[in-house]
Amino acid sequence: MLFYDVLLQSIHLVVTWGTLLVSWMAIFVKPWKLSQKTRPLNLSSIYSDSKLLQKLPIHIGFLFLEDDLSCTDIATLIVWCMSLGISYISLYDRKGILKRNAFLETEIVRKQKELLGKDATRFNIFLHRHFFNREKLVVERNINQIDVQLLSEEDGRQSLVHTARQFSRAVAVKQYKISDISPSTIDTFLLDKSSFPDPDLVLRFGAVDSLLGFLPWQVRLTEILSLPTHRNIDYKSFLRLLQAFGDIKQRFGKKD
Amino acid sequence: MSANLTIKTFRKEMSWVRKTEQSWVHRLCQQVLKCGPVPKHVAFIMDGNRRFAVKNSLERAEGHIMGFEKLAKALEWCSNLGIMEVTVYAFSIENFKRSKDEVDGLMELARQKFAKLLQEKENLDKHGVCIRVLGNLNLLPHDVQVAVANAVNLTKHNARAVLNVCFAYTSRDEICSAMRDVAHGVEQGIIRESDISEHLLEQCLYTRKSPNPDMLVRTSGEFRLSDFLLWQTTYSCLSFVQVLWPDFSIWHLYAGVIKYQRNYKAIQEAIKDNLIERERLQKESDYECAMEELRQKQTNHFKDTDIKSCVEDYTKKREQRIKMFLDDLERRRNTFFDDLATDQQVTNAAAT
Numbered sequence: 001m002l003f004y005d006v007l008l009q010s011i012h013l014v015v016t017w018g019t020l021l022v023s024w025m026a027i028f029v030k031p032w033k034l035s036q037k038t039r040p041l042n043l044s045s046i047y048s049d050s051k052l053l054q055k056l057p058i059h060i061g062f063l064f065l066e067d068d069l070s071c072t073d074i075a076t077l078i079v080w081c082m083s084l085g086i087s088y089i090s091l092y093d094r095k096g097i098l099k100r101n102a103f104l105e106t107e108i109v110r111k112q113k114e115l116l117g118k119d120a121t122r123f124n125i126f127l128h129r130h131f132f133n134r135e136k137l138v139v140e141r142n143i144n145q146i147d148v149q150l151l152s153e154e155d156g157r158q159s160l161v162h163t164a165r166q167f168s169r170a171v172a173v174k175q176y177k178i179s180d181i182s183p184s185t186i187d188t189f190l191l192d193k194s195s196f197p198d199p200d201l202v203l204r205f206g207a208v209d210s211l212l213g214f215l216p217w218q219v220r221l222t223e224i225l226s227l228p229t230h231r232n233i234d235y236k237s238f239l240r241l242l243q244a245f246g247d248i249k250q251r252f253g254k255k256d
Numbered sequence: 257m258s259a260n261l262t263i264k265t266f267r268k269e270m271s272w273v274r275k276t277e278q279s280w281v282h283r284l285c286q287q288v289l290k291c292g293p294v295p296k297h298v299a300f301i302m303d304g305n306r307r308f309a310v311k312n313s314l315e316r317a318e319g320h321i322m323g324f325e326k327l328a329k330a331l332e333w334c335s336n337l338g339i340m341e342v343t344v345y346a347f348s349i350e351n352f353k354r355s356k357d358e359v360d361g362l363m364e365l366a367r368q369k370f371a372k373l374l375q376e377k378e379n380l381d382k383h384g385v386c387i388r389v390l391g392n393l394n395l396l397p398h399d400v401q402v403a404v405a406n407a408v409n410l411t412k413h414n415a416r417a418v419l420n421v422c423f424a425y426t427s428r429d430e431i432c433s434a435m436r437d438v439a440h441g442v443e444q445g446i447i448r449e450s451d452i453s454e455h456l457l458e459q460c461l462y463t464r465k466s467p468n469p470d471m472l473v474r475t476s477g478e479f480r481l482s483d484f485l486l487w488q489t490t491y492s493c494l495s496f497v498q499v500l501w502p503d504f505s506i507w508h509l510y511a512g513v514i515k516y517q518r519n520y521k522a523i524q525e526a527i528k529d530n531l532i533e534r535e536r537l538q539k540e541s542d543y544e545c546a547m548e549e550l551r552q553k554q555t556n557h558f559k560d561t562d563i564k565s566c567v568e569d570y571t572k573k574r575e576q577r578i579k580m581f582l583d584d585l586e587r588r589r590n591t592f593f594d595d596l597a598t599d600q601q602v603t604n605a606a607a608t
């Protein structure tokens with residue numbers, strides 16, 4: 001019987017990790033629709049790639065579910081998004097390491113100069129580290145404004161707890177009736193605090209098939225795609241996922 | 257033609273609970289899977305019934321019937337694997353926007369299924385199956401509400417296996433109802449604003465009697481949550497499967513479990529960290545509230561022992577408040593179902 005147990009365990013091991021390898025191979029072997037030529041990346045080449053996509057996300061979320069975070073690669077992702085025309089970006093890591101990272105901003109500036117050259121100065125990037133006490137900008141938003149929010153676990157369920165407390169207080173002081181609490185008023189409240197629309201697309205990095213606490217309220221209709229790692233992320237893989245996103249049609253529960 | 261014959265055969269067998277013989281292949285696979293942790297609670301988004309109907313040139317209603325068949329099979333597969341709780345997304349509040357014919361058809365299917373449930377009491381009790389219906393039931397036609405209440409009351413004492421059917425449900429609506437409940441509690445003075453925590457909100461959700469799903473499976477190749485259990489699945493293993501729901505097979509389920517096992521360590525670590533954080537926040541909050549109370553008593557000197565006992569005292573009182581609040585909530589929900597069930601009895605009595 002011991003042999004039988006060992007046999008079962010071995011089969012189990014092979015199946016568990018074999019299936020993962022197969023799924024990763026599938027990601028890298030998929031046919032590449034857009035240009036095969038390795039041409040230099042700059043603002044105009046990336047911008048022309050964006051024109052070939054069916055649809056671009058307005059707000060993209062990057063979930064870093066891996067242990068080691070690479071500022072350089074994260075900065076690269078941000079610069080690509082900027083150049084493609086995505087103006088709301090969320091960076092999430094469960095423990096809030098990015099929020100406390102002092103080098104991210106300088107790395108972003110460096111990558112902008114490296115990839116975009118003289119076009120680097122065209123964009124204004126705003127980094128938001130806090131969910132609730134965000135500085136609201138008085139100026140009107142222009143197309144070259146990029147908002148990046150750094151998020152962690154506390155901005156998920158805990159922010160809904162904070163919201164519940166605010167609404168309870170408003171009801172207790174007769175500012176609100178209980179019937180005024182609705183999904184849309186809650187949504188308005190959260191939107192007012194963050195100024196970010198709900199993410200249309202979320203890219204998970206790391207071999208974890210879960211959202212691990214990322215903005216549960218806001219991911220109601222978010223497309224969830226994934227890549228094995230963000231380290232040494234290559235442009236083609238990223239663009240391929242955006243292309244897959246562009247091909248998706250949402251039915252909103254109503255009709256086919 | 258053959259599809260219609262298959263459906264007629266199925267109609268006879270369309271019960272909620274069944275036990276069929278397993279092949280040795282399946283038994284072997286189950287033994288391999290049980291070498292690792294098996295999820296206790298799986299949630300399903302059973303997407304693709306209508307597209308299945310179109311693909312096989314059936315009526316849409318037939319697609320839904322096939323979907324129900326697949327659900328019954330999936331429940332059996334889960335039970336054999338040791339997955340004793342299943343939650344399914346049967347009808348979203350968004351689905352009310354579909355054509356009147358389709359919505360009426362789905363309500364009729366629900367009426368039939370819940371009515372059949374009442375006939376299967378013996379079978380359900382034998383297998384210890386508890387059925388719960390979660391959602392904003394006030395949005396449903398009254399007679400469907402009554403059928404639901406009867407089904408829930410009929411099986412509520414069973415505890416071996418649980419099936420949660422989300423009907424007239426969206427996650428945001430559920431979270432909103434939890435926020436209303438706590439706001440009501442604060443307004444009535446049963447709990448304080450500072451008592452509101454992740455744990456308390458969770459206890460106000462429709463799913464409060466269940467642990468969070470270990471795994472979420474969505475069929476038909478869509479990669480989103482569509483307003484289903486957003487709070488509860490934030491640490492769940494997500495399995496997006498390409499096939500349409502009526503084509504879902506036991507192999508897809510096995511593959512999902514393998515995926516769950518691969519992710520087990522990373523996810524458990526995240527869940528543990530979250531629980532530690534919850535505890536830390538609660539302790540911090542209890543301390544601050546206790547200190548505030550001490551200050552208000554205008555005591556200038558307090559010894560360490562005074563502070564410690566004060567905080568312990570405050571914690572105990574808070575827990576009592578919360579217990580009272582949750583017991584009251586439970587009472588109101590039970591009353592809702594009992595009243596509906598009595599409606600049926602009154603109608604029956606009037607008819608005789």
